[in-house]
Amino acid sequence: MSASHTDAGDDAAYTASVVGGSGFTGGELLRLLYQHPEFDVVQATSRSKERKTVGHVHPNLREMDLRFTSPEDLESVDVLFAATPHGVSMEHVDEFRDAADTVVDLSADFRLDSEDQYDEWYDGHVCPEYLEKSEYALPEINRENLPGADLIASGGCNATATILGLKPLFDAGILEGDEQAVVDVKVGSSEGGAGGGDASSHPERSGIVRPYAPTGHRHEAEIEQFLGLSVSFTVHAVDMTRGASATCHLFPNAPVSKGDLWTAYREAYADEPFMRTVAGGGGVYRYPEPKAVAGTNFGEVGFEVDPGNRRLVVFSAIDNMMKGSAGQAVHAANVALGIEETAGLEFAGLHPVGAP
Amino acid sequence: MSASHTDAGDDAAYTASVVGGSGFTGGELLRLLYQHPEFDVVQATSRSKERKTVGHVHPNLREMDLRFTSPEDLESVDVLFAATPHGVSMEHVDEFRDAADTVVDLSADFRLDSEDQYDEWYDGHVCPEYLEKSEYALPEINRENLPGADLIASGGCNATATILGLKPLFDAGILEGDEQAVVDVKVGSSEGGAGGGDASSHPERSGIVRPYAPTGHRHEAEIEQFLGLSVSFTVHAVDMTRGASATCHLFPNAPVSKGDLWTAYREAYADEPFMRTVAGGGGVYRYPEPKAVAGTNFGEVGFEVDPGNRRLVVFSAIDNMMKGSAGQAVHAANVALGIEETAGLEFAGLHPVGAP
Amino acid sequence: MSASHTDAGDDAAYTASVVGGSGFTGGELLRLLYQHPEFDVVQATSRSKERKTVGHVHPNLREMDLRFTSPEDLESVDVLFAATPHGVSMEHVDEFRDAADTVVDLSADFRLDSEDQYDEWYDGHVCPEYLEKSEYALPEINRENLPGADLIASGGCNATATILGLKPLFDAGILEGDEQAVVDVKVGSSEGGAGGGDASSHPERSGIVRPYAPTGHRHEAEIEQFLGLSVSFTVHAVDMTRGASATCHLFPNAPVSKGDLWTAYREAYADEPFMRTVAGGGGVYRYPEPKAVAGTNFGEVGFEVDPGNRRLVVFSAIDNMMKGSAGQAVHAANVALGIEETAGLEFAGLHPVGAP
Amino acid sequence: MSASHTDAGDDAAYTASVVGGSGFTGGELLRLLYQHPEFDVVQATSRSKERKTVGHVHPNLREMDLRFTSPEDLESVDVLFAATPHGVSMEHVDEFRDAADTVVDLSADFRLDSEDQYDEWYDGHVCPEYLEKSEYALPEINRENLPGADLIASGGCNATATILGLKPLFDAGILEGDEQAVVDVKVGSSEGGAGGGDASSHPERSGIVRPYAPTGHRHEAEIEQFLGLSVSFTVHAVDMTRGASATCHLFPNAPVSKGDLWTAYREAYADEPFMRTVAGGGGVYRYPEPKAVAGTNFGEVGFEVDPGNRRLVVFSAIDNMMKGSAGQAVHAANVALGIEETAGLEFAGLHPVGAP
Structure with a gap:
């Protein structure tokens, strides 16, 4: 196995971390960021897989030289992607924002605009003040509000x-x-x-x-x-x-x-x-x-x-994992940071492919 | 390989044939009739597979001692099941009725009641007089009209x-x-x-x-x-x-x-x-x-x-091949002939089963 | 939903029970015995699904009028089928034999002939005396020893x-x-x-x-x-x-x-x-x-x-669940009891079928 | 739909064509070359799909602005990839070599070294002189012979x-x-x-x-x-x-x-x-x-x-379409031309992925 040939590493413009990196969405984020020309992944957290390599869980990332760490010790990064279950991000959003200039959350915690809406569909929000402040990630409907956004909510x-x-x-x-x-x-x-x-x-x-x-x-x-x-x-x-x-x-x-x-x-x-x-x-x-x-x-x-x-x-x-989640999050981060929109998202897909 | 242990053979009350036996629906009919206590399959036709054994095409019927014959020479039977493409049965319905007292057709040819309806959805019917005479097979909505019916149209x-x-x-x-x-x-x-x-x-x-x-x-x-x-x-x-x-x-x-x-x-x-x-x-x-x-x-x-x-x-x-086609046809034939409704249709299904 | 049309019920010659009925193999046994002309299933045990209907777990058996009971209270039956994980049957074999004249075990506990063999591949046997007494179920290689057998081990x-x-x-x-x-x-x-x-x-x-x-x-x-x-x-x-x-x-x-x-x-x-x-x-x-x-x-x-x-x-x-497990067990029970060998096992299979 | 964001186009160092572009392997070559930083695809041939867009056949390439042409009129390119059925390349190898400096063949026509070997496994070769001259593509076993090779045979x-x-x-x-x-x-x-x-x-x-x-x-x-x-x-x-x-x-x-x-x-x-x-x-x-x-x-x-x-x-x-075919071919072409070995082949794969 050779040294990675796709990791931007020190050439990258931004550092990034993934909280909740052992789930499917977290793995997809790691894949995208690992091959992204402008991001260098410096941390991936996972309570259940702490100290395991990323490739132990995600076999497509066996080349990636990174081990899961505890979510207790967040490193300081430019962008933090949170791929945690619904309800976790709102409990930790202040920690996330302390650790990173830009937080992109992939859960449902910040997708809705008002506490009333949230309460109608979910159970009580612990930091409703962020509902209005966050930006919905989907560039096709919210591109103009993304540049400079510091809390972005990737859509369902x-x-x-x-x-x-x-x-x-x-x-x-x-x-x-x-x-x-x-x-x-x-x-x-x-x-x-x-x-x-x-x-x-x-x-x-x-x-x-x-x-x-x-x-x-x-x-x-x-x-x-x-x-x-x-x-x-x-x-x-x-x-x-x-x-x-x-x-x-x-x-x-x-x-x-x-x-x-x-x-x-x-x-x-x-x-x-x-x-x-x-x-x-x-x-x-x-x-x-x-x-x-x-x-x-x-x-x-x-x-x-x-x-x-x-x-x-x-x-x-x-693809629910891409346009419906991790890809949308990276696309939004690209727009937020002024990176080429398609950076890291160029893969054209496969033909034929079975049950993808 | 032993002699078949499920074929009713000479003990069966009725003889049956399947026209178009090498297709999927024809094969399903053959399976059901082969294991049916009251039917003895005496003929299965297939132009493309003439002289091949039924098991050559349908591997679940490798025990069945029957070879496909040409559809030109229909044997005289009690019930003829036609599993031919749309448009074929209406061309041959008189031959079918000459060969059998009861004809059960699995195509769309006789499902609708009137020529007007037929013309709206399909192309010109060659024997529209049968549209009114035929009975729709689905016993759950037409049970009372099935006993004694001599032309039955299995639903889509x-x-x-x-x-x-x-x-x-x-x-x-x-x-x-x-x-x-x-x-x-x-x-x-x-x-x-x-x-x-x-x-x-x-x-x-x-x-x-x-x-x-x-x-x-x-x-x-x-x-x-x-x-x-x-x-x-x-x-x-x-x-x-x-x-x-x-x-x-x-x-x-x-x-x-x-x-x-x-x-x-x-x-x-x-x-x-x-x-x-x-x-x-x-x-x-x-x-x-x-x-x-x-x-x-x-x-x-x-x-x-x-x-x-x-x-x-x-x-x-x-199951589109069963309740949606061959099973419905046999169910209707059971009702038409006064056989126990569930005869030959008792299989309970499997658990687990993959992509059935 | 009508009353079952396939359960032999009181007409059956033998009563049967299934210990471990909520697993896949247990469910397959229940399906086979439910539709078997000579068996009446009087009990299915499951610790985790106690009091649930059989159909709750096995959707193909929604018609079956039976609820899982605790394995603590075994009913007296002619034949007990044990579909429990490896190691469980040998712990309970005396209870099983008290409850039934014939015990058919589907685990690995009684497949081998000697304690030495067992110890080479598994961990210590608690009742090695039964290793020699039990009969391997597969009729194709052991038919002559099955009639009258009271402890039968279905093969892997x-x-x-x-x-x-x-x-x-x-x-x-x-x-x-x-x-x-x-x-x-x-x-x-x-x-x-x-x-x-x-x-x-x-x-x-x-x-x-x-x-x-x-x-x-x-x-x-x-x-x-x-x-x-x-x-x-x-x-x-x-x-x-x-x-x-x-x-x-x-x-x-x-x-x-x-x-x-x-x-x-x-x-x-x-x-x-x-x-x-x-x-x-x-x-x-x-x-x-x-x-x-x-x-x-x-x-x-x-x-x-x-x-x-x-x-x-x-x-x-x-089919690993049939010839490789539950079907083999019923086949062996048929031989052991002098029932027609193919009774309850006549299903011809399906064509086409996807990933079965 | 936007203009392609991955096509190297005029920035590419080499022009390439794919003969037999409507098959699966041809499509995979087109995908790889389309996103390759050093290749510009100028022609894809297909007799059966002539004048259709590449995306008509390969839905992952709907952005690609290219239509299939007849294989009769080969454009002059730096590298020609032939993804034709076995036996076709050997009939046309001189045309291919006239059209391109480097020919990479994905069929079995030039994989073996001698006419004797070929005759043992296939039917008579029409240009056995190329068997010895061609280079096997797999860099892991033949890297040293690839630089400058003008006829490369991708392995089975x-x-x-x-x-x-x-x-x-x-x-x-x-x-x-x-x-x-x-x-x-x-x-x-x-x-x-x-x-x-x-x-x-x-x-x-x-x-x-x-x-x-x-x-x-x-x-x-x-x-x-x-x-x-x-x-x-x-x-x-x-x-x-x-x-x-x-x-x-x-x-x-x-x-x-x-x-x-x-x-x-x-x-x-x-x-x-x-x-x-x-x-x-x-x-x-x-x-x-x-x-x-x-x-x-x-x-x-x-x-x-x-x-x-x-x-x-x-x-x-x-992946039989990649390392086993099109990917191996591009890898070999990279080595042959002195391009970075991993160029155009960096995709890390997906997790999870179903039946790929």
């Missing part, structure tokens, strides 16, 4: 897929917010995180189409916050590891044509480095598919019109 | 899943037919049939969530015919081989409680030998799942209420 | 696959016991049992080819005991739920032809109700495959000659 | 996995070439290439352990050529898309310790940028696994000693 994966699919329709006036909207989501097993219980064991989890959040999914809150649209949201677990696919069934107030839709999506995403519009055409991959973006920070959106039912169907696909 | 798999999920709500007056209804279906690769093209090859097909019928799926016609409900229907291919899962998002005109729903489903299905209601509770399998019924003729239905969105979510899961 | 799944593949070669004198023999096994995730740890979680376990027992697998002991052959044994976990496939690379002392092999396998298995020989020919399924026997009690064996390397390759495939 | 995937696993043992004198050696390989469905027949369709191909090359695999020839070892080789198809895993069962003439093995592998691979030795330790990933290297150019090797059987087990895992 299913909310991200939905928001990316629907935002162009609001911008174009095709949706107004009072429409009937059903969002039927299919997700992979990495959403359950490392560990998981009986339901996540391979014999029980493989080959399933399992309703795991039939109603009341908390990501409805983020969608409503950003789109002003109340969505009927249902999430199914299917047999893949990475990926979130949102099918949005919409009933616009006025008829809409495919041409209108192409215009709307082109206007919204023509200059976005990570968004693709895929809507019909020939070949095997005619609509958005999670496996077409697996491992990448790309999002795919597409649509079809169903005039007989006065329905518009919008498809959106992302 | 996705339509069957949807109808089984929603019928009890109409019977109970919870749905009336004018509601907004979105049906989001997830299906396995066997729906594509044996053969398949590039999109069905393993590297392209594995691990997918692929919108394959975003709008305009022909099964909408059957659903409308039997429920009087216009549904917004979208089908996705996911990574399993067998199974169809329908998630119905409904917006009833009046509020509905879980108690109302339990009552509705109990009244509809308490005496049905193949229907289970699964709605919540603990454990891993809380809602309908295709893999819980893989290989069986069972259908699972369940539901959840979403008061915030005034929505009702209904889940329905079947 | 990987050992069973190997023994079934190689036994005919010893009977025919093609192998003598001093040959170099490499056995490379591929198994599904159900071998890890319900529960499982991090390595069994879906994200870590899916898509793998993982050496999980590179050397020193305990099943070598059973193989040596029954064949007198020392095998170099390595087991890999691959992406399926059910199934064990053994590829045996053998170097016979004298050249052997395909004709010799066909003769050997025909002589060994022509009258065996559950054994198939599959060796070449056309079509997709030319050699033994686990998915061709998934859910069934069939075993497939096949072979190929490699003259250039003076090698003989033997393939053997079973 | 299964041969590559085997050679990488065993070469260190020859270098260290642990193996001498006269040992008994069984190599049991497990591969993914991408080895079958795009298209594929019935056996490759998802319903037939998923969940399998299928012996697809029981004996006589042509990669034996390459292994013998480079190691001087005759191997008993058997290949199984398993349920993954990418990946080749070789388990080598070896019987060294003298006893060997784990320490000897660590030394051998360390000496062989300590300075190799793409080789990892993984042999035991804790955690989930204790031995080489294809999914730990999916999408990357890494190879993992590991071992275990089985003293009871005087056996040495060596595990080797690669």
Whole structure:
């Protein structure tokens, strides 16, 4: 095994740390930061894996020369990424901010704007003053507020897929917010995180189409916050590891044509480095598919019109670990720090790839 | 290899044949009839596999002592099952009826009631007079008309899943037919049939969530015919081989409680030998799942209420090859001939099972 | 949901119980016994699932009207099946024998013949006197000793696959016991049992080819005991739920032809109700495959000659939960009690089936 | 969709073309070259997909601004990569060499050194004079001959996995070439290439352990050529898309310790940028696994000693599309042209990843 050939090391402009580095999202952050030209990872914490190498847990990082440390002793860095379970970051946000100029949190703790909203969907916030101060990470909807931000909240994966699919329709006036909207989501097993219980064991989890959040999914809150649209949201677990696919069934107030839709999506995403519009055409991959973006920070959106039912169907696909989490976080950090937006996020994905 | 230990042979009450026996549905029919106590399979036809043994194509039937013959020379039998592509049966229905007292067709050729309906969704019917005469196979909605029927049309798999999920709500007056209804279906690769093209090859097909019928799926016609409900229907291919899962998002005109729903489903299905209601509770399998019924003729239905969105979510899961096709056909034949309904369909399914 | 239509109930000739009914093997036993014409299941024990219905854990058995009870209060039955972890049965064998005339144990506790053998591969036996008294379940190699047996030890799944593949070669004198023999096994995730740890979680376990027992697998002991052959044994976990496939690379002392092999396998298995020989020919399924026997009690064996390397390759495939465990146990009980051998084991399997 | 952010374009030092760009290997080459800092892809040919965009076939390359052209009109480039079926390159090698200074062929046409060898395993070569002139691509065994090479033959995937696993043992004198050696390989469905027949369709191909090359695999020839070892080789198809895993069962003439093995592998691979030795330790990933290297150019090797059987087990895992094909080709081109060896091949892989 040779010395790493991808670590920016001392040439990097910024130091970074990952709190909660042994989980799936933490591992994805480590992968991205390890190969990022502008970041040098100086610390990864994990209570359960303390003193183990990063590669012990994440076999793709066997070359990485770093061991997990206790989260008690945070090193001083430029950017701290927190990949901890919901509720942990708000308990430790002051420590995080003492340790770093910029904190990027991947949990749900700072995604919502107000304490009222938070209380409606989660249990009491311990530092609600940060709800208003934090910035939502998704650059496609919040790019202008990210430069210089010091507390950034990476969005929920299913909310991200939905928001990316629907935002162009609001911008174009095709949706107004009072429409009937059903969002039927299919997700992979990495959403359950490392560990998981009986339901996540391979014999029980493989080959399933399992309703795991039939109603009341908390990501409805983020969608409503950003789109002003109340969505009927249902999430199914299917047999893949990475990926979130949102099918949005919409009933616009006025008829809409495919041409209108192409215009709307082109206007919204023509200059976005990570968004693709895929809507019909020939070949095997005619609509958005999670496996077409697996491992990448790309999002795919597409649509079809169903005039007989006065329905518009919008498809959106992302890798939940990337555009839906760690990739979005790094993208936001790039924007916040003035780094090239696509830095460290260039991977194009694989073809063919199985159940990514 | 020993002589078969499951073939009823000369003890069987009825002779049967399968036209189109080398396809997936034909193979499933052969499996069911081979192990059925009242049927003796005397012929299986296949143009492409003529003279090959049944086990050459269907490895689960290696014990079966039968070779495919040409469809030109149909033997005289009590019941002929036709598992041919759409459009073939209507060309040959008179030959089929000459060869057998009872014909059970598994294609779409005789599912609809009128030529108008047929023409709306398919291309011109060559013998529309049979549309009215034929009986829809699904015993849960048409049991009373099956005894003595001589032309039976087995339902479409996705339509069957949807109808089984929603019928009890109409019977109970919870749905009336004018509601907004979105049906989001997830299906396995066997729906594509044996053969398949590039999109069905393993590297392209594995691990997918692929919108394959975003709008305009022909099964909408059957659903409308039997429920009087216009549904917004979208089908996705996911990574399993067998199974169809329908998630119905409904917006009833009046509020509905879980108690109302339990009552509705109990009244509809308490005496049905193949229907289970699964709605919540603990454990891993809380809602309908295709893999819980893989290989069986069972259908699972369940539901959840979403008061915030005034929505009702209904889940329905079947094995598309069984309850959605060959199992439904044999069930209907049992009813038509006065055989015990569950004969030949007792298999309970497997646990655990992977991607069935 | 209707009353069960497959439970033999009071018509059954024998009562049965399953100790350890909430595990995968216990569930498979319950499925087989529930649909068996000669058995009535009167008890299933599970400490962790006490008072839950059987269907709560095993969704394929939702119709079954039985709740798990504590293993402390064993009911008196004709046959007790023990599906407990290794080491448990030997602690409780006297209780088991008090409760039942016939005990069929599915653990490794009574598979070996002598205390010396046991100590070489496992840790000290608490009741070594039973090692000699117990009978190995596999009827293909021990049918003559099963009638009337009161303590039966069901074989290990990987050992069973190997023994079934190689036994005919010893009977025919093609192998003598001093040959170099490499056995490379591929198994599904159900071998890890319900529960499982991090390595069994879906994200870590899916898509793998993982050496999980590179050397020193305990099943070598059973193989040596029954064949007198020392095998170099390595087991890999691959992406399926059910199934064990053994590829045996053998170097016979004298050249052997395909004709010799066909003769050997025909002589060994022509009258065996559950054994198939599959060796070449056309079509997709030319050699033994686990998915061709998934859910069934069939075993497939096949072979190929490699003259250039003076090698003989033997393939053997079973469902580890069936022929490799619960199916073998029921088969042996059938023989022991004088029931039709194939009773309750007639299921032919499915085609197509995904990752079974 | 934005302009590509990864294409080196005019900044690249070398122009490149891919002949046979619509197949899986061709697509992988396009991905690697597209993101390679020193190559600019100016042409991709495909007879069947002429005039389609590259992204039409390879959805991961939807950003790539290139359409397939006919292979009749080859542009003049610095390096031409040929990803055509076996037998095509030797027919066109002079055209390829006219079009490019360096030709890298990914078929089997130029892997062997002599016409005799070729004729033993394949059918008559049309330009045997190139067999001796061409250089085998794998830098780990042929680095010194690559600089300046103008005809490079990328190795077979299964041969590559085997050679990488065993070469260190020859270098260290642990193996001498006269040992008994069984190599049991497990591969993914991408080895079958795009298209594929019935056996490759998802319903037939998923969940399998299928012996697809029981004996006589042509990669034996390459292994013998480079190691001087005759191997008993058997290949199984398993349920993954990418990946080749070789388990080598070896019987060294003298006893060997784990320490000897660590030394051998360390000496062989300590300075190799793409080789990892993984042999035991804790955690989930204790031995080489294809999914730990999916999408990357890494190879993992590991071992275990089985003293009871005087056996040495060596595990080797690669991505057949990368280290086993396109990645190896680009690596060799890097060496041939004096580019940084790891250029364009830095991707670290993903964790978790499903069936890659």
